[in-house]
Amino acid sequence: MPSLNDTIRNSQIWKSVFRHPMPVDRRNRVVVMLTNFFLHLHPVSIKKQGIALSYTWCMGGVTFFLFLIETVTGVLLMFYYRPTLEWAYNDILALRDVTSMGVLRELHRWGAHAMVITVWLHMYRVFLTGSYKPPREFNWVIGVILLLLTLLLSFTGYLLPWDQLAIWAITVGSNMARATPFLGHEGPGAQLLTVGGIDMITNASDARFGLLGARFVGEETLNRFYVLHCIAIPLGVSLLLAIHFWRVRKDGGISGPL
Amino acid sequence: MHGDYSVFLDRMSGFLGGYYLVLALMNAVAAFYLWESGKAKTIFRLGRFPVTTALLWLIVSGVFIVIAPIALGGGAGLLRLPRAVEEGVNRFMDPTVYTLGSLVILAILFVFRRFFVQPTVAWIMLNLSLLVMGLSMTNPSFADIVTKPDNVPIVAMVYLLSFFTWLSAYRAVQNDDRARRGEPPLEALENEKVLVWPDLVYIELICMVALTAVMIVWAVALQAPLEEPASSVKTPNPSKAPWYFLGLQEMLVYYDPWMAGVVLPSLVVFGLMAIPYLDFNKQGNGYYTIEQRKFAYVTFQFGFLVLWVTLIVMGTFLRGPNWNFFGPYEIWDTHKVEALNNIDLSEYFWIYMLGMGRPRAPEGAGELTKLGYILLREAPGILLVLFYLVAVPPILAATVMRKFFVRMGFIRFMVLANLLLFMAMLPIKMLFRWTVNLKYFIAIPEYFLNF
Numbered sequence: 001m002p003s004l005n006d007t008i009r010n011s012q013i014w015k016s017v018f019r020h021p022m023p024v025d026r027r028n029r030v031v032v033m034l035t036n037f038f039l040h041l042h043p044v045s046i047k048k049q050g051i052a053l054s055y056t057w058c059m060g061g062v063t064f065f066l067f068l069i070e071t072v073t074g075v076l077l078m079f080y081y082r083p084t085l086e087w088a089y090n091d092i093l094a095l096r097d098v099t100s101m102g103v104l105r106e107l108h109r110w111g112a113h114a115m116v117i118t119v120w121l122h123m124y125r126v127f128l129t130g131s132y133k134p135p136r137e138f139n140w141v142i143g144v145i146l147l148l149l150t151l152l153l154s155f156t157g158y159l160l161p162w163d164q165l166a167i168w169a170i171t172v173g174s175n176m177a178r179a180t181p182f183l184g185h186e187g188p189g190a191q192l193l194t195v196g197g198i199d200m201i202t203n204a205s206d207a208r209f210g211l212l213g214a215r216f217v218g219e220e221t222l223n224r225f226y227v228l229h230c231i232a233i234p235l236g237v238s239l240l241l242a243i244h245f246w247r248v249r250k251d252g253g254i255s256g257p258l
Numbered sequence: 259m260h261g262d263y264s265v266f267l268d269r270m271s272g273f274l275g276g277y278y279l280v281l282a283l284m285n286a287v288a289a290f291y292l293w294e295s296g297k298a299k300t301i302f303r304l305g306r307f308p309v310t311t312a313l314l315w316l317i318v319s320g321v322f323i324v325i326a327p328i329a330l331g332g333g334a335g336l337l338r339l340p341r342a343v344e345e346g347v348n349r350f351m352d353p354t355v356y357t358l359g360s361l362v363i364l365a366i367l368f369v370f371r372r373f374f375v376q377p378t379v380a381w382i383m384l385n386l387s388l389l390v391m392g393l394s395m396t397n398p399s400f401a402d403i404v405t406k407p408d409n410v411p412i413v414a415m416v417y418l419l420s421f422f423t424w425l426s427a428y429r430a431v432q433n434d435d436r437a438r439r440g441e442p443p444l445e446a447l448e449n450e451k452v453l454v455w456p457d458l459v460y461i462e463l464i465c466m467v468a469l470t471a472v473m474i475v476w477a478v479a480l481q482a483p484l485e486e487p488a489s490s491v492k493t494p495n496p497s498k499a500p501w502y503f504l505g506l507q508e509m510l511v512y513y514d515p516w517m518a519g520v521v522l523p524s525l526v527v528f529g530l531m532a533i534p535y536l537d538f539n540k541q542g543n544g545y546y547t548i549e550q551r552k553f554a555y556v557t558f559q560f561g562f563l564v565l566w567v568t569l570i571v572m573g574t575f576l577r578g579p580n581w582n583f584f585g586p587y588e589i590w591d592t593h594k595v596e597a598l599n600n601i602d603l604s605e606y607f608w609i610y611m612l613g614m615g616r617p618r619a620p621e622g623a624g625e626l627t628k629l630g631y632i633l634l635r636e637a638p639g640i641l642l643v644l645f646y647l648v649a650v651p652p653i654l655a656a657t658v659m660r661k662f663f664v665r666m667g668f669i670r671f672m673v674l675a676n677l678l679l680f681m682a683m684l685p686i687k688m689l690f691r692w693t694v695n696l697k698y699f700i701a702i703p704e705y706f707l708n709f
Contacts, residue, residue: 029455042458048448051458054429055445057422058465065466069473089487096484106477113411114473116502120415121422127533127558128426130542130551137534144530151502158500165408167488172507173499176519179706187516188707216490255544257446 041245043253050254055129059122063150064241066115070153073108074230076101081160083226085219088162112154119150131255139247142240149237156229159222167217170225174217177208184208266398267334274337275330277392281385282322288381289315299378311378318385338396339587348585353511354692356576356583360568364559371548375428384420397587403575407483412501412574419567429546443545495579495592504573505566511581512687514708522680526561529677533558536674538665561681600697607638632702639700643709651675 008014009022023032033044049055080099081091095102123143126132132140159170182189183206190201203215213220248254289312292298298312329337338344367374374380394400404413433443452458486492499507509518533554541550548555576583578590608616619631633640654675655663663671690696700709 023455026453029453032455039455039459042454045451045453046458048450048452048457049445051452051461052448053461054425057425058461061462061465062469065469066473069470092484096481103477106480106482107473109482110411110476110480111473113408113501117411117415117418121418123530124419124422124562125426128430128555129544129546130554131544132534133537133540133543134534140534141531144527147530148527154502155500161484162488163483164485164488164492164494165483167490168494168497169500172497173503176506176515179515180520181516184516184520186706187520188702188705191705218490257443257544 041249043249046253047256050256056254057121057125059118059125063115063118063122066111066118067237067241069111070108070115071234073104073111076104077108078230083160083222085162085222088160088222092161092163108157112157115150116154119147123147129255136247136251136255139244139251142244142247146237146240146244149233149240153229153233153237156225156233159217159225160229162222170221171217174208174211177211178203178206180207263398264335266401267396268332270395270401271329271332271334274334274392274395275326277395278322278326278329281388281392282319282326285315285319285322285385289313289319315381334396337393339390339393344397344587348588351576351583351585353572353583353688356572357564357568357688361564364563368556368559371427372431375424375431377428380424380428387420394586399584399589400587403590407480408501409574410480412571416567416571419563423563426546427548430548433545433547434549437547437550443547445545496577496581498573498577501570501574504577505569507581508569508573508577509684512684512691514706516706517709522684525677525680529561529681532673532677536666536670536677538670557678557681565681565684600691600695602698602701603639603642603696604635604701606694606696608635628704632704636700636702639698639709643699647676647679650679 002010019035020031021028023029030044033039033042077095080095082088092105095105126140126143155170155173159166178184179187181187182193183201184190185199185201185203185206185208187201187206190206191199193200203209209215211224212218213224292310292312292315298310300308300310301314302309325337328334374383395404403409429444433445436443498504506518506523509522512518513522537551537554539551539554541547542554572583575586578584578588579592579594582594582596584590584594604616608614617631617634619628623631651672655671659671659675662674666674687696687699698708700707702708
């Protein structure tokens with residue numbers, strides 16, 4: 001009489017899903033890494049020091065996991081939240097006071113703060129171990145872009161609750177763009193860009209306008225930041241993450257003494 | 259007033275009781291770990307009885323256990339720093355003292371790292387900092403700003419950064435000692451390969467579970483901030499950018515937005531990306547070390563810890579209404595007035611040095627004439643900046659950075675030198691502002707070009 005466990009494992013359905021037997025012996029522990037989609041990001045074997053927490057701090061992994069938490073909680077929040085002047089604030093208010101799973105917003109916000117911190121710590125570790133040195137130079141560059149995108153994700157999300165904290169933080173942050181050299185209407189050199197006496201760079205055509213979609217933080221900005229926050233930047237991050245992980249493998253796995 | 263304070267203390271007592279209990283537990287665990295693993299060091303002997311570090315932490319734990327019920331039982335008011343200390347700190351602290359102080363402290367930690375990385379010393383410092391933190395929490399102004407929901411992560415970040423800086427330095431010091439003895443770094447010792455399943459995937463799984471637990475506790479315990487509905491006519495004072503950009507906002511004190519908000523941040527990103535292509539040092543790849551890459555280490559730590567993190571901490575905790583500086587125990591008074599009489603370099607040159615007025619275009623002059631006069635007026639600053647950016651790199655290449663120049667070649671060296679010079683611009687401007695109230699090196703408000 002085969003056990004229930006065996007029956008399930010030997011069924012056609014199970015075998016069609018998992019392309020490998022249970023990783024209980026050495027051979028199958030190798031096979032599982034090679035034949036499972038989620039595991040194939042990893043090598044089959046790794047130097048013992050490469051997984052020591054005192055070396056890696058696990059900060060890259062933690063950052064990625066926080067990104068997953070942000071994605072899941074973010075999608076759930078999108079079911080509820082409407083990015084319009086009429087509803088944005090009230091929806092967040094309801095998440096706090098009425099909605100049963102309103103704690104998702106806390107998870108999402110604290111996860112965002114945590115992600116900014118862990119991505120800095122990851123960069124810190126990679127620098128302190130000199131892991132950006134050849135052959136990993138380019139992956140460091142991708143990492144810097146990912147760090148920047150993490151900050152932009154957090155920045156665009158900061159506006160969505162549409163409270164005083166949100167719009168004034170974004171106002172202060174985006175006011176800088178007004179002073180972009182040549183491209184901001186209060187930036188040095190912008191006055192030089194005139195055609196036939198007509199200014200090309202005004203407060204309705206400069207870098208800040210491009211960022212906000214308006215002369216000040218308003219409904220257009222809310223919509224713009226919402227789309228950037230939920231679609232454009234996450235797509236970019238996902239693509240770069242894939243390259244980042246792939247390059248870790250291709251550049252010789254986690255760094256270590258030569 | 260007194261009544262308000264006791265209400266405040268009641269509100270804090272639960273938190274503080276738990277806080278001191280956690281500190282007690284933390285020290286008890288440390289004591290147990292040292293005793294159990296046999297790693298406890300004997301500090302001195304009382305007769306035949308050895309007083310070990312394990313015993314020390316047990317005593318510290320006991321002290322916190324005594325303090326905890328005092329905080330819980332309405333005695334939180336006793337657990338505060340002496341008034342004189344709080345007021346002294348408030349009076350003494352200003353941007354200069356804070357920034358230079360942080361720099362000096364970090365420099366001391368760096369120079370005497372061999373002493374400070376010792377686990378016993380580090381643990382003492384951790385306990386002291388947590389104790390000061392706890393005592394400060396009974397000050398309403400301090401508690402107000404530290405417990406703002408969005409500021410809590412920054413407190414966590416400061417501790418996390420301190421811990422990881424310690425950890426990396428601890429291992430770097432060991433590796434540097436080993437290198438001096440001709441031994442391979444610690445990271446080279448565990449060379450044998452292990453299978454990723456189960457060794458790595460289980461670590462990942464445990465990290466994921468632990469992190470999920472932390473996030474859920476954090477989310478339940480601390481409510482996300484939600485202020486009044488957005489209003490474009492009611493400007494809060496102070497208006498602050500999100501916390502991770504507060505270093506940039508702090509730079510606005512010294513530079514105009516086009517520098518502080520656009521040029522310098524872009525150069526930070528560009529400079530970070532350029533690091534692997536500028537660092538020609540082949541040593542220190544894949545293990546912690548300081549000695550073998552001292553220049554890279556010091557430059558990065560100066561940029562990250564001093565120019566980025568301490569400025570964020572100042573922008574978050576010490577900048578209040580009108581972006582005025584407030585001590586950590588000071589009430590944020592909207593009406594605090596700070597005299598601002600900063601002077602442009604051109605004023606210094608034409609008015610104070612030469613004793614004449616600044617050159618000014620005659621009435622009704624053409625655009626080009628006006629521009630000529632502006633350039634003449636700002637000539638001292640323009641020449642100074644040109645000298646800084648054009649003449650200093652070759653001077654560096656010929657003198658102190660000669661080896662860099664030879665190893666790197668012309669283009670790479672110029673990129674490195676210019677990035678370093680731009681990085682140094684902020685501290686240089688700070689020094690001029692603090693010492694001679696310098697406003698701008700170059701002030702051309704006519705073209706929004708103030709520098």
